[in-house]
Amino acid sequence: MRARHIFVMNDAGDNVVNLSANDDGDGLVWTQSAKGKELVKLNSNDNGGLVNGHNKTGDPVAQMSADEYGNGVVGAYNRKEKGRTLQPGP
8 A cells, every 4th residue: 555644543433553754754652632732743853863752731841852963862850841862872
């Protein structure tokens, strides 16, 4: 099967999984709650893969990605997007 967008619905007919491409043509996967709040988003940035985790109200609270040198970066944030990131040392 080939498609530009794939949506998976729950029994109530709500879209809860979306498969698509971002504006740069890279793969994009995201899940959302039955209430339409974003939960997990897998996409890319200039440095590679990017994973964003959201709480039950859709606020971004966790992120994993690569930095410009190819090292892993992990971030944890509160509901107001204040927090810290952890990067490997020199």
